[in-house]
Amino acid sequence: MVNTPPQVGYMLKQAQSLLHFRMEEALRPLQLTVSQYSCLHHLRREPGISAAALARATFVTRQSMNAMLQQLIDRDLVARPSRAESGRALPALLTDAGADALEAAEKLVDGVEHRMLEGLSGNESAALARGLAACVGALEG
Amino acid sequence: MVNTPPQVGYMLKQAQSLLHFRMEEALRPLQLTVSQYSCLHHLRREPGISAAALARATFVTRQSMNAMLQQLIDRDLVARPSRAESGRALPALLTDAGADALEAAEKLVDGVEHRMLEGLSGNESAALARGLAACVGALEG
DNA sequence: CTCTATATGTCAGTTTCCTTACATGTCACA
DNA sequence: TGTGACATGTAAGGAAACTGACATATAGAG
Secondary structure, X not given: OOOOOOOHHHHHHHHHHHHHHHHHHHHHHHOOOHHHHHHHHHHHHOOOOOHHHHHHHXXXXXXXXXXXXXXXXXXXXXXXXXXXXXXXXXXXXXXXXXXXXXXXXXXXHHHHHHHHHOOOOHHHHHHHHHHHHHHHHHHOO | OOOOOOOHHHHHHHXXXXXXXXXHHHHHHHXXXXXXXXXXXXXXXXXXXXXXXXXXXXXXXXXXXXXXXXXXXXXXOEEOOOOOOOOOXXXXXXXXXXXXXXXXXXXXXXXXXXXXXXXXXXXXXXXXXXXXXXHXXXXXX
């Protein structure tokens, strides 16, 4: 019998689900969801990005992202002009409060990620990252 | 600067999200969602399992699982007694049609998983699986 | 210049899943 | 015996995501 890879897809789901749960747990004191954290994180990486591009980066639809951005705007964590200078895309930016919240959230999330990887050596972590990247590359396009 | 592991959590999310999308795509002709496939798959592995146990295995709440089971029962893919012989748990079982649907779905899903792993050697696949298992172990409990 | 393709934002409706809460059944143990 | 802890099923309501549809703005082809 062939050495069947023991359900890599299932293990992927299991790991992602558990990581999401732990992150949600860690972020609860800050009143942030994982999706909101991911949104803020990408906003810092690419200030002025459009909601549609942000949606693609965080794996939700642009409708969901616009709703989420509105929530973050209501909490003064994100700012967005009401009209575009050019084109339709409205650039989104972190406010100072948003940057502060992100920094606090990042500490908590980094703790979870560190815990997740603590049983792996540097080589093993790198191999895991490479494997995941290969999976993504093979499935997209 | 420390060799920061490049966002293993994010890559996990990315890979899982893309895999889910491809599976959904592959299963669409059979009118099955990924969650439903996962449910049928576990039902074959553990016939007579309760909805609550099934829910834990597929990472949803038992309320969601009971709703999903009802759908599958309505389509004659799953059968379940109306009363328990002992205890409260109602054992769920695949019908013949359910087993057939699962077999067809499995071919499609295996194709997706194979595609996902095609760029990886046997050693690399095994390393990926071990890495994921280590992550799960570190995050649970 | 005109027209098509593409990308963005938005509205409406639906689905799916979750949270909270409660009733029921079994088991361990005092 | 009976009582408390635990697991299961179920109901009701809400939150978050998706799909489908449409208007708008830009760029490019003809």
